Amino acid sequence: MMPTCEIIYILLMLSCVLGQRTTCFCDLNIGLCDVNCCCDTEDCSTSDIETFTCLVPLTNADTLHCVYDQVVFVNNIAQTQTVRQNGLFCIEVDNFATRNMYTSPACISSDTCFDDIGQIYFYNVSTNVPQATESFYQSGDIVYTIFNNSNAQSMLILPSSGVSNVCQDNNPVKYLSNESNSCTRSSSDLMTSCNTDYSLDFAFYAEGFKIVPSPSLLNLTGNSEILFNDTELVSISASCTLNNINTTECLSPVYNATTTQCENVVTSATYTIGTNGTNGISSVDLQIDLSMIGEASFPLTQQFAINFVSIQNTGTVLQLSGNPGYLVGRPLLTAVCDSAGVPQSFNSNPNVGVTLVTPTATGLCSASEALTRQAILFGQDQTTGCMTALSTSTCQQIQQEIFATLDGQIFNQNGSVCIGSYGNTTDLTSTADWTQVIKADSESILISVTETNTGCQNMILSSVYEILFANAGNISDPQPKVVGARYSYGNPQFLQFRCIGGNCDRGTNQQRVEISTSVTFIDISETPVSLETQRPTIEAKLPNDFFSPFKDSVPVN
Ligand SMILES: *[C@@H]1O[C@H](CO)[C@@H](O)[C@H](O)[C@H]1NC(C)=O
Ligand SMILES: *[C@@H]1O[C@H](CO)[C@@H](O)[C@H](O)[C@H]1NC(C)=O
Ligand SMILES: *[C@@H]1O[C@H](CO)[C@@H](O)[C@H](O)[C@H]1NC(C)=O
Ligand SMILES: *[C@@H]1O[C@H](CO)[C@@H](O)[C@H](O)[C@H]1NC(C)=O
Ligand SMILES: *[C@@H]1O[C@H](CO)[C@@H](O)[C@H](O)[C@H]1NC(C)=O
């Protein structure tokens, strides 16, 4: 028998040069310290980083490429071999590292490429569980408080809704984790609640306790305890608005028998916690809104929020959508390009980039799109729709108005639209980092729109973005990259007028038509192929008669 199988493996078991990623994958705000991002050393101080629970990039591959050892049934060469449990045979050293890198598909710049599209893969995500520490707060820790009542130690809470919508006053705040909740309070009798319900009183959220700036303060020796009057504790600095007007002091609820209303009821409370690296909490501000409410306002909805702000962060912030590959849920980065696809200006507002229509409260398409269109978020397929009122104009004019609404502002300029290939693409001078959106020609469609007695023929009422992306880089840490994008229109259809004839005025008749936009993300990652070297040819330096008497049936080349 000829030895062939093991040769393939031996070639993989030589030396290798390890490639390390250099970008900081979690640095998504340039100019701002990203919480829990330990490689963001440009914006975070070392003392900030000490308080973080470091994020680690998710990897999802077994770098040893184990196979069942039955697969390797011939193995007659001396070498090291790891056999894991279940009898797996693993590659310990890989001298062909590029086999583990995604191959990049060519950027898709023509319409036809879209029709040859491959399969879809999914990746799982996991979450981090933070651990408490004692010498300083770390992200995810509870925040300690000391009460004026017998110096009792407790923790800062932010009311939240439980299973029902009713407020629960037992939700601990997590250090460096912003949160906002809304929940309801009930009342059986307004006068009693007004006079006795602590949850309607600002003092419950602001007074009678102080914040422990760092848990190291609680590390006391002997019988001593930290006292409420300790000057190191941080007091809550509360400011109130009363019926949306700033007041000089915060007031507790009072029942007004004349108006049968309860005055000074808390409707929202927002904590802003200033943090200073390992020094912990340096300030606590509380903004409270007080309102006058009547019996009918119950169940009363209260809003609560807490924001952690590092006092070391200053300057302007540029938001990225991933570093380098896109993160699911982050907006696509866009730029206005000239017709040749050369980027001209970076579009910093995702709501005016490549966007979908959104309805207003009445269901109509909104007129002021910059504020109300919906950004396209990476990896999230969506369809949105809204109603547009037909004008009295000709069918072609109606179609033009519909095109303008579907396309959005960014296409209404004379240039074209480009999408950043990576979630960190910000360099306009690098054309290769931008993918031009292939747009259907609306002018040629417009020509086929014709008017009949009963309606408009060949009308376009929908459009779709198709975004092709592929994973790049190491298969153990895929970095999604946009490689192509197309914007096209739905099938032409007949739009029937609801009223016809001379007496009918389509404008005053308020006929409405639904239009829709959608986006679909298509993964065209090419699976890394197991490239194997050619089987070496065996040079048979053997005596001519070695295989005799089998010479004729065993080919030797
Ligand atoms: C791919 O990632 C793995 C695990 O992070 C690493 O061990 C390996 O060296 C990387 N390969 C290349 C070619 O960078
Ligand atoms: C990914 O998640 C799915 C559904 O939660 C689960 O069935 C599957 O086992 C997970 N795969 C891995 C590799 O963890
Ligand atoms: C607590 O205090 C003791 C004695 O003062 C000290 O040795 C120890 O390191 C402190 N622990 C922390 C976590 O700071
Ligand atoms: C604690 O503070 C609350 C709210 O300010 C106040 O009503 C109460 O009298 C204080 N208790 C003590 C023991 O000082
Ligand atoms: C703090 O209060 C305790 C008693 O509660 C008192 O003995 C101590 O002198 C006070 N300290 C200060 C700095 O006021």
Ligand SMILES: *[C@@H]1O[C@H](CO)[C@@H](O)[C@H](O)[C@H]1NC(C)=O
């Ligand atoms: C109320 O106070 C806030 C914060 O001090 C300030 O920004 C705001 O302008 C004030 N509003 C009015 C109406 O005075």
Ligand SMILES: *[C@@H]1O[C@H](CO)[C@@H](O)[C@H](O)[C@H]1NC(C)=O
């Ligand atoms: C009750 O409301 C009326 C009308 O706003 C006001 O004139 C009166 O002073 C209020 N009473 C109290 C006790 O605040």
Ligand SMILES: *[C@@H]1O[C@H](CO)[C@@H](O)[C@H](O)[C@H]1NC(C)=O
């Ligand atoms: C923040 O911490 C630094 C030391 O790390 C200290 O010098 C500075 O005074 C602190 N700032 C505040 C406002 O506490």
Ligand SMILES: *[C@@H]1O[C@H](CO)[C@@H](O)[C@H](O)[C@H]1NC(C)=O
């Ligand atoms: C928390 O909120 C503050 C203020 O809105 C913001 O500056 C900060 O980036 C937020 N932190 C996180 C981790 O989102």
Ligand SMILES: *[C@@H]1O[C@H](CO)[C@@H](O)[C@H](O)[C@H]1NC(C)=O
């Ligand atoms: C984006 O990531 C790439 C690849 O790691 C890196 O070369 C580039 O410098 C990054 N760009 C920015 C603006 O961070």
Ligand SMILES: *[C@@H]1O[C@H](CO)[C@@H](O)[C@H](O)[C@H]1NC(C)=O
């Ligand atoms: C749009 O056209 C104007 C005038 O023709 C030109 O100056 C401008 O550069 C064009 N804009 C783009 C983005 O191509």
